[in-house]
Amino acid sequence: MYIRFLTSKNCARTKMRVEVQFKQTSPASRGWVIGHRSPVLSKVEASSRLSKENMATGIIADNQFLYLMSRSILALILGFLFSCDPKPDSKTEAQSKPNVIFILADDLGYGDVGFMGNQIIETPNIDRLAEESLVFTQHYSGNTVCAPSRSAWITGLHTGHTPIRGNKEVQPEGQYPMPDTLMTIPKLMKQAGYVTGGFGKWGLGFIGTSGDPMSQGFDQFYGYNCQRYAHRYYPGHIWDNDQKVELPENGWENKVTYAPDLIHQQSLEFMEENRDNPFFLFLPIIMPHAELAAPEDEIFEKYRQKIGEEKPHIGGKAADYGPDMNIGAYQSQPYPRATHAAMVERIDRYVGEVIAKLEELGVRENTLIFFASDNGPHREGGHDPDFFDSNGLYRGYKRDLYEGGIRTYLIANWPGVIDGGRESDHSSAFWDMLPTLAELTGQEPPKTDGVSFLPTLMNQEEQKKHEYLYWEFHELGGRQAIRQGDWKLVKLNVKNPGETKVELYNIAEDPGEERDLAVDFPEKVEELVSLIEEAHQPNSIFPLFESEKE
Ligand SMILES: [Ca+2]
Ligand SMILES: [Ca+2]
Numbered sequence: 001m002y003i004r005f006l007t008s009k010n011c012a013r014t015k016m017r018v019e020v021q022f023k024q025t026s027p028a029s030r031g032w033v034i035g036h037r038s039p040v041l042s043k044v045e046a047s048s049r050l051s052k053e054n055m056a057t058g059i060i061a062d063n064q065f066l067y068l069m070s071r072s073i074l075a076l077i078l079g080f081l082f083s084c085d086p087k088p089d090s091k092t093e094a095q096s097k098p099n100v101i102f103i104l105a106d107d108l109g110y111g112d113v114g115f116m117g118n119q120i121i122e123t124p125n126i127d128r129l130a131e132e133s134l135v136f137t138q139h140y141s142g143n144t145v146c147a148p149s150r151s152a153w154i155t156g157l158h159t160g161h162t163p164i165r166g167n168k169e170v171q172p173e174g175q176y177p178m179p180d181t182l183m184t185i186p187k188l189m190k191q192a193g194y195v196t197g198g199f200g201k202w203g204l205g206f207i208g209t210s211g212d213p214m215s216q217g218f219d220q221f222y223g224y225n226c227q228r229y230a231h232r233y234y235p236g237h238i239w240d241n242d243q244k245v246e247l248p249e250n251g252w253e254n255k256v257t258y259a260p261d262l263i264h265q266q267s268l269e270f271m272e273e274n275r276d277n278p279f280f281l282f283l284p285i286i287m288p289h290a291e292l293a294a295p296e297d298e299i300f301e302k303y304r305q306k307i308g309e310e311k312p313h314i315g316g317k318a319a320d321y322g323p324d325m326n327i328g329a330y331q332s333q334p335y336p337r338a339t340h341a342a343m344v345e346r347i348d349r350y351v352g353e354v355i356a357k358l359e360e361l362g363v364r365e366n367t368l369i370f371f372a373s374d375n376g377p378h379r380e381g382g383h384d385p386d387f388f389d390s391n392g393l394y395r396g397y398k399r400d401l402y403e404g405g406i407r408t409y410l411i412a413n414w415p416g417v418i419d420g421g422r423e424s425d426h427s428s429a430f431w432d433m434l435p436t437l438a439e440l441t442g443q444e445p446p447k448t449d450g451v452s453f454l455p456t457l458m459n460q461e462e463q464k465k466h467e468y469l470y471w472e473f474h475e476l477g478g479r480q481a482i483r484q485g486d487w488k489l490v491k492l493n494v495k496n497p498g499e500t501k502v503e504l505y506n507i508a509e510d511p512g513e514e515r516d517l518a519v520d521f522p523e524k525v526e527e528l529v530s531l532i533e534e535a536h537q538p539n540s541i542f543p544l545f546e547s548e549k550e
Pocket of ligand 2: 389390391392393394
């Protein structure tokens with residue numbers, strides 16, 4: 001199948017039209033699996049894929065493809081897309097800029113999806129998306145828990161530099177706010193003329209603070225402001241910007257409205273409303289983070305049958321919905337395995353519905369989609385990650401700096417522009433997204449820790465590499481980790497100098513981090529330890545060491 005990457009726009013004085021046709025490696029049109037409310041799984045036929053009859057220009061042969069995607073052509077296309085005034089002055093011009101969607105799953109393990117080998121959970125949409133995409137297999141989350149991972153993503157700064165380095169709670173609702181002085185991804189996209197929307201879970205500052213999503217560049221943020229409240233899938237309220245959306249049918253006591261479904265519907269509406277504008281859509285989906293909760297629909301029933309008898313999870317004191325409920329706790333769950341599987345498949349339905357919506361709106365070919373997880377699989381609220389092999393071949397879970405806690409794949413999909421059916425072993429991380437989008441939109445990036453991976457996206461060879469990747473985690477005695485080439489050093493118990501332990505692994509030879517080579521390579525250990533010291537910048541709000549406390 002051949003499709004055409006067609007872009008045209010009208011600037012004030014010039015009228016230009018560019019037609020480039022690329023060979024697409026993905027299979028011919030087939031439907032996305034959608035409809036998580038319907039008792040029968042439905043399939044829709046793709047409505048807006050370009051047919052062969054639409055092809056107006058010549059077909060580019062495989063051996064010409066790399067040549068055509070050389071940097072000069074790329075610069076020409078991107079320069080053309082982004083050269084006009086950022087404010088769209090016509091529908092045609094507005095549509096010429098690609099929409100960008102970043103789907104962020106919460107605590108989804110590397111091995112929780114079909115295309116990464118899961119044998120129990122069905123994720124046909126994510127599998128198909130991956131098949132038609134470039135998949136970065138050496139990609140890393142910003143951190144091993146939610147808020148610092150998102151802070152690294154949104155600022156382009158790793159956790160040695162980014163302002164939010166832990167989950168720091170604020171009462172009665174919210175987390176410690178990000179400052180509003182840094183460049184962020186939504187601010188960058190707004191500068192490029194995009195409408196910016198976020199739908200899901202925030203966690204970087206309550207309404208009215210510097211960390212409010214609207215102070216960070218979002219035109220609209222709909223969902224949970226507070227991570228702690230997002231432990232509850234049937235909340236009493238969520239937020240639409242600064243407006244409280246009351247859900248009296250739940251009222252923190254009853255389980256009627258499953259909030260992720262409501263948030264997902266709002267994100268589809270955002271796409272409809274902005275069909276004629278270039279939009280940046282951030283979808284930080286709440287699932288499959290604890291608590292374990294899923295509607296008792298056909299997805300859940302399927303897994304209850306498939307998994308059979310299982311051991312119930314007992315939530316403990318104030319864990320269950322009711323007048324005395326502790327919001328931050330996790331409810332009891334009689335079917336923890338079936339529920340986890342149903343939550344992951346529900347993410348998959350959302351992904352299918354987002355893509356089907358793009359097709360319905362006729363903007364699928366002009367939309368760049370990313371998909372990743374914010375950290376590794378959790379072990380909370382009754383979830384048993386080993387039953388599903390949620391961490392795949394990697395060691396560790398959420399809160400570890402072993403690969404299982406921080407490794408994610410990054411799916412990058414843009415039909416006809418990003419050559420699909422590819423994997424890249426380019427070493428990359430969440431803090432690369434801001435410089436990548438800066439380069440995509442033709443903007444000078446601020447100083448970040450990131451490296452734009454746009455050349456890899458566009459199948460070019462001259463990809464700049466990281467000197468190293470760095471993470472720090474302040475709980476459980478304090479942990480730091482660094483990856484440099486194939487080497488990975490993990491430092492444990494860093495807050496207690498007498499008990500600090502250093503481990504060295506060769507990830508290429510030992511991806512499961514089973515053989516500690518620290519004793520065998522003392523010089524490498526010394527080098528990486530000094531790089532860790534260089535990477536960590538003291539922060540009195542999030543002190544890793546005693547000396548940083550004010
Ligand atoms: Ca998370
Ligand atoms: Ca495993």
